[in-house]
Amino acid sequence: MEALVMDVAEAFSCIGWTVKLYPVFHYDPSIVFPNIEIIRRPLRNRVLRYFRERWFWKWCALLAVFRHTSLNTPILYGHVHLLTFDSHIKYFRKGPRWVWTFGIDVWGERAKIWCSYLNRLDHIVSISKYTADRMVEEGVVVPISVIPCCTDINTFVPTTIPKYxxxxxxxxxxxxxxxxxxxxxxxxFNALPIAEKILGKQLAIRVVGTGDNVERLQSVVKTMGISDRVIFTGRIQQQELIEAFQHCGVFxxxxxxxxxxxxxxxxxxFGIVxxxxxxxGRPVIASCEGGAxxxxxxxETxxxxxxxxxxxxAEALAKILGSLDLADKMGMAGRVLVEKQFSREVFVENIKRLVLDA
Known part of the structure; x- marks a missing residue:
């Protein structure tokens, strides 16, 4: 979410807006963003930082808004949780107020919780049509624009060495x-043996990520007897992640x-991965549920x-991994799709359209 908020801030700066960003929680002060003013002083003292982020973040954010904005300054909330202090801001700032919504933060019961807050705003932006529809189902009547997440197509690129x-x-x-x-x-994991049986050859799964469920999943893999074909990498750096994408048979x-x-x-x-x-340039197997x-x-992709x-x-895995031509064809089509719909350039154009239409 933090990465998307920075993408949004950079997009607004690209269309000529003066952007002032208040990070509610800790951020790396060594990172400098052109044309974006960070309106929060970093605290080196961990104790003071803890109290600010745990107990006083709301009041610090309110103070920053009042100090750094004028009466008609547009205010964009980077998460629905920040709407808890919108009831204070709306009496002192008359500019348009928007919020960016992601997914589970506004689905079902959460949408009911936030519905009254959302309906006080001027506009809502959702990262997927699925999330927008879920909000409407729960009674949100404010105009909603769908602007999907973006990725850097100059960083995430197909491999130049197919043999890898x-x-x-x-x-x-x-x-x-x-x-x-x-x-x-x-x-x-359960699909792996089935796909292997269909194809008549061994496959492998590379698992990237961390969390408090890793040990249990490793135990599941061991119990299934497939631990020799499932690799848990843990957390990896961005370049390693890019190479993992480039070199997999299918995601x-x-x-x-x-x-x-x-x-x-x-x-x-949505599902930026x-x-x-x-x-x-790799084919993708996704769920038929949610924003994916x-x-x-x-x-096609x-x-x-x-x-x-x-x-x-398993049948989907077998279909793609059983045909190199199909896998590469889908991968190339996926690359074209990203360039047309999910690049940073398209994201900036979507922001520009949002500003003109709102």
């Missing part, structure tokens, strides 16, 4: 959390939309599957 592609490898990337175990790791993350143990909905509001994999469906053109069916996932 591990044609029998399946890549999955994502946080492995006990409370948000919707990414589909276990379904993919597969069968995320499902579901309720977690606390009763709230979980799932992909699908876009990054496609930008690197908006990142794939079924049959990849396939959509039932995220609860290992058989369905």
């Amino acid at each position: 592609i591990r044609r029998n490898e399946i890549l999955i990337c994502g946080r492995m959390s006990l409370q948000e175990s919707y990414k589909g790791h276990e379904v993919l 597969c993350m069968p995320s499902r939309v579901d309720r977690n143990s606390t009763g709230f909905w979980t799932g992909e509001g 699908y876009v990054e994999a496609a930008a690197c 469906i908006e990142t794939v053109v079924p049959g 990849g396939l959509l599957v039932d995220p609860r069916s290992p058989q369905d996932v």
Whole structure:
């Protein structure tokens, strides 16, 4: 989310706006963004920083708004949680007020919680049509624009050495959390032996990411007897991630939309990893649920599957990994899709259109 907020800030600066950014929580002060003024002093003292971010962030943010904005300055909230102090701001600032929404933050019960706050605003931006529709279902009547996330197509690029592609490898990337175990790791693990049987050869899964569910998933893999074919990499640097995308046979993350143990909905509001994999020229297998469906053109850039069916996932894996020509054709089509719909240049144009229409 933080990366998207920075993309938004940079996009507004690109269309000529003067952008003042207040990071509510800790950020790296060594990072400098051209044309963006960070209106918060970094605190070196960890104790003071903890109290500011844990107890006083709301009042610090309010003070920053009043000090650095005029009566008609537009205000963009980077997350729906920041709307808790919009009731104070609206009495002292008369400029348009917008919020960026992502996914589970405004689905189901959460949408009901935030509905009254959302309906006080002038405009809402959603990263997917799926999320926008969920808000409308719960009674949000404010105009909603859909602006999908973007990726850097000059950084995430296809490999220039095709022989490095591990044609029998399946890549999955994502946080492995006990409370948000919707990414589909276990379904993919169960699909592996089925896909191997269909193809008549061994496959491998590369698992990128960290979280408090890693040890349990490693235990599941060991119990299934496939630990020799499943590689857990842990957290990796961006260049390593790009190479993982470039060199996989297929990217597969069968995320499902579901309720977690606390009763709230979980799932992909969009799924930037699908876009990054496609930008690197590899075919994508995504879920037919949630915002992930908006990142794939079924049959052209990849396939959509039932995220609860290992058989369905296995058949999709076998179809792509069983044909090098199909895999490469889908990968090239995915790259074209990203260039046309999910590049930074397109993102800036979408922001410009939003400003003109709002």
